[in-house]
Each structure stands twice: as structure tokens, then as C-alpha cells.
Amino acid sequence: MLISDFDGVIVDGMEEYWWSARRAAAQLLPSGVPLPQAAPEAFRQLRPQVHHGWEMPLLAAVIAGYGQPLAAFHVDYAAALAASLQQLAWSEPQLTEALDTVRQQAIATDRQAWLALHRPYPWMLKALQRLDAEGVPWGVLTTKSAGFTADLLSSHRLHPQVIYGREDGPKPEVLQRLLAQAPASGPWRFLEDRRLTLEAVRALPALDAVHCLLATWGYLRPGDAQNLPAGIKLLDPEVVTQPLAQWPAAAIVQAN
Template sequence: MTARPLLVFDFDGVIVDGMAEYWWSASMAAQRLHGDPDGLDPHEVPEGFRCLRPWVHHGWEMVLLAAEMPRLDLERWTTDYSAEQAGALQRRGWSATRLQEALDQTRQQAVGTDRDAWLGLHQPFPGLVDRLQALPGEGLDWAVLTAKTAAFTAELLESLGLQPWRLDGREAGPKPEVLLRLQRERVLAGFVEDRRATLETVRDTEGLQGLPCWLASWGYLKPSDREGLPPGIRLIDPDQLAAPLAHWP
């Protein structure tokens, strides 16, 4: 095991703002499934979609949201997201697998036909590229751990000129399991993520209770996510991220 510490970053909502891509791909996949544009503009992200993004756990959910968006009751969805989601799936006769396949096919086609345009839908958060490129100079390596597929993430990292020590995508399994495997190979300096529930699960995992965790304030957060953080999870803002690791909250 090398003594050089490894800092692990989530991708969506931490390194890259993919909101435009989420909506474009989800709305196109929804149209692929039901064959009716239904007034969806793939280039204009609805405010309701932005608001509900923090509730999304898997890519397929965004396709369902896109299909529901023209008639979606935002208050009902934010009050009981799971119930509204289940009802929409049942009403349409769709499954998570079918929705995920439609999303993956849409993205694959976009990359295959106009890679540059698809990549252009993603923008790094201000200062993130420079910050990651500076980490080796501080004696740190960095890795990416994401729920996006490794192939798509690799495309995006390459377009940004970023080369992590390691990239683990959706195929690698749950994030706590991947972190445990990484911990057997490297000394982990911490994990930066924009999903509070994920960080809480990580901290509750046997063997990871002592892992420093930071919640990215610039990510896709629910209004309540910043409040009452449990021990071991700290909110970090862009200015703090820019400071040396020893000065992080």
C-alpha cells in the first residue's frame, strides 16, 4: 500500500454540473418510450426538474420525471416522492430497467453521432478542474467514484483534461463497498459527495466510520440537507475546497 493519501470525489454534482445533459437525455429518452413529444423542449430545463433532481437516486428516474413533467404537481412530488414515482410507473406500465435502457441508448447514440455536442452539455463547476489538477502538488492523489457509467464518465474527464488515479462507475457496485476496496489499497484522505444520504450510509458502514466526509454545498442538495449534519460529515463550500486539505472544515 502506497503512503500517498487518496482523496475520492463523486462526479455529478461535485466535479461536473450535468443538469443540461440530464434534462436533454431524459426528455429524449422519454420521447423514445412514448413516441409523443408532449411539449418537451430538450434544450430548456424546467424549473420543476431542477427542483426534483436532489430526490433522484438513479438515472432512470429522470426519464420518468421528464415524461411526467408537463402535468407534474411539484408540491406533491416533493412531499412524497416515492409514492408519486410508484404511481407514475404503474400508470404508464414502465419498469426501472426499461427506463434505464432507454436512457443508456439515448446517451450512447448521442456520443456516437455528435460527441462534442453531448460533452458540451456538461460544465465543470467553477474552480474544480484547477483544484483537482493541483492536488498532486500537495502530495495527494484523487479518484472518482460515481453512479454514472464508467465509460461516460471517462469521456467527460478526458474532455476536461482530467486524469484521476482511478475511476469507479456504476458497474463497480455500491459506493461504500468500493470505498472499502479502495481502503485496502490506499490510505483514504476522505470522500467528497453531494448526496447526504450516501455520506450517512458510508459513515454507518463497518470499516468506514472514521472516513472524513464532506458534503459539497454547490451540488444538488435538498433544502434540509445542510441542516444538522451528523458527526464526521461536514459541509464544504468552494472557497474552503480551494484551500489546502489541512484547512478543510
Template sequence: MTEQSVPLLVFDFDGVLVDGMAEYWWSARRAALALVPDLSLPEQAPPGFAQLRPQIHKGWEMVLMAAELGRPDLELAALLASYPAQLEQALLRWGLSPDQLQRSLERVRSEAIAEDLPGWLALHRFYPGVVERLQQLACAGSPWAVLTTKGGEFARQILRAAGLEPWALFGHEQGSKSEVLAQLLASQNRPIWFVEDRRPTLELVRSQAELGAVRCFLVSWGYLAPGDRQQLPDGIHWLEPEIFAAPLAQWP
């Protein structure tokens, strides 16, 4: 296999490589309380947070949803049924901007890393077999990258603690996932394979003609919404753990 035929595997981070649900609530709760101190939020994530997680796309949304879960009159079913519209209404309700919410989240995480890095890292866990598979890819000369809406330095800290060094790491600072994938297609003389756990993200990639050459995979683990596997569009392949662990030639 020539270098030009070896794909560049581009992995989403949260929900594909790492389960950080405990950290999401820990950080989102503190970031929300920093902005709205009179909120009443439990230490442990309420069930609604896990239900909302498949809808959440960017970090600032987690903070906003934490605030929403502190509302006594919240109608969770309505929020889940029309999340994008409800997101806009929630921003207006709280008088907050995405930038404010993101800055608060990143401040909480930066302080946690500075004050208790081992404690913060312990809130994350790699999915079974992921660390070993990424190490195998590196040993086999198959480059892999990380593309995440998390701040790049936060993802790098978690990877570094596991002894993992990606070919490249793209955080939200580098632009949207579609923008980064387009840049990779233009700059890399090799196939680009994109592995995600968020079906709407993959559907957006598939809808853009300039990204038609990107091979898309939806993992069977992670933060999936009910029905995500059903009637997958052409060009989005379902990826089970046993196939993830298999040689790339056996991937769909």
C-alpha cells in the first residue's frame, strides 16, 4: 500500500475516543453557576443531561443546557423535540451569548487542570480498545488525527496522559469540522476517513459537494440519539467495535 493510498483517519474526540460524560456535567455545572450564581443545580448530572447530550454540538451548549436543567418549569420533552429552536430561545431567556458561555467553560477547565490535573483527567475514560487501536495504527504507519469541538489543549492533555500523540489535533479554534475536512482534502494527497458519533454532523458533511470524497463512519458507541442507526444515508457507514479493531481493509 503506497503512502498516497493509506487513509488519514480523522476521529471526533468526545463520544468516539473518550467518554467524558462525568466531566461534561462537572464543568458545565460550574460554568453555568459562574454566570448565574443563584441557579440550583445538583452535584450529580440529572437524567435529562444524558438525554440532551446527543443533541449538543458545541461546548457552550452544555453550559446553557445546565442552566436550562435548573429551571423548575423546564419541559424536557419539548426541549428534546425542537432542540435548535429551543437553543435560541434559551440564549435569549438567560441573556447570554455563545462566546460568554464558551469562555466560562474554558475558564473552569483551565482552572481544574492548573489546580488538580489528575482529578480532572480522572473524569474521562477511553472507550474499551481505543488506546490499543490507536497505538496499532501508529505502529502500522497509518496516520490519525483528532477533530473536535472541544478546546484543542484540553483534548491534548487527555491524549497525552494516555501516551497518545495524533498526527494532528484540531480543536474548535481551527474552525468548523467541515472547514477542517475541506482543508485536509485540499492539502493531503491521501483518502480522508472521518469517524463520528453525531449523525447530524455526518449528514452535514455528506450534503456538501466539496466534501464528497470524505468517507464517513458513524460509531455504534458514544452519545447516540434513538434511531440514529436507522436508514443511514448513502455514504455513512455503521462502525461496530469489532470492525474498528479490524484491519482498515475490512472497514465498510
């Protein structure tokens, strides 16, 4: 069974994230604050640090000059995020709601235009369509909402067996539940572009049997692909289009 992250692994959602983030931020900031139409370089640079969707409208506000200076995010992302949230007196649920509302409106008014802001990686599209055709089970585990993810996948005629979104809890917990429910569905492969998430999975002995794979084409921070621990392997686009059995093995082998 393959469990894959969505943003930065199946789909390049950079344009959509900026599109939604700037609209959500504009609703919360004083009116008339200028925010560029196209995703600014500063946003692209910080995207690999982002864990949850709500962080993106906050980053849009930071780019517009609110909250902590941009440089602070490059020094300590988590601290700058928390300080900015406090400075602006915004909350995580408020930002999540603002982002969801923007997306719901976009889907209701111009669904095709909204879908077109997402660009699937061709090698992933090919690999997942082949898994579907072969009847090989695969699923999606994302910090996006499951509803938006299902919409996007079906627009590309992709039909995962399961979709777990931000509503289902942290990824390592969801994986633990999945393995406990269907231990015989192995070998399990977990494909991500966020190294910290793979490291969190690797830290749980209950998930030793999961092959943790880091997508080289995703939103990686500088140095993410270097000095990986033994239990995490890089996955290149050329390998993705090969059968699952050819993908690198990265499970932890228990010493007896």
C-alpha cells in the first residue's frame, strides 16, 4: 500500500496557495493593503517550511509588511510564526476558516479556474493512474482538508482508496491507526516532501515497517536531501514511474 502526501508530491499547489492565501489575508488586513498577484519569491522560499495551511495567509500578511520581519522566519520559522500570530491577534482556526471560505467561494463561482491553479506532477499522475489500473491500493495523507483533496484528485480521474485530511489528526498518528487496522496490507510506503514528518514517523517504533520516502521534486528546504538517516530514502521521478517493488526500501529492520 502506498500512502502519499498531496501538496508538493502529487500536485504543485504553489500558485493556488498564494492565490488563496493573499485573498484570505486581504480579508483580515486593513483594506487596500497591496499584495502581488503572482506568488512572490519570498513566499516560494518559505513554502518548504510550511506545515499547515493556516500559516500561508499569515505569510502573505508578513510579505505585506505585517507581523515579524521576513528575515526572522529564515532564522527561526516556528518562533517568527508564533510571534506574528500574536502581534496580529489572529488565531489558527480563524486563518483556517478564512482560507477554507476563499476556496469554497472559488469552487462555487469558478471551479475550473480554481482546479487549473493546481499542477499535478506528470510522473506522479502516470504512476497513480497505473496503480488504479492495476488495482494496487493507495491513499492520500495530507494536512489539507480531505474534501478539497478529493475534489482535486477526482478532477484528474484519480481514485485513492482512502483520503485522510487535517481533520484526521497528525500524520504519524493516522499511519499508526492504518497499520493497526490492516497489518497485512504491507509493505507500506509513505511518500512525503516534508523531512520533519518522515523523521517523526521514523521516531515511532510502531511504524518501523513503513518505508519512508522523501520526494526529491517536492518543497524541500536547502539540505533536506542530504545526510538522511538510514530509515529515510530519496525517491526520484525516474523511479516513481517504475513498479512499486522497484522503489527504494527504507523500513527499519529489527535486530534480533
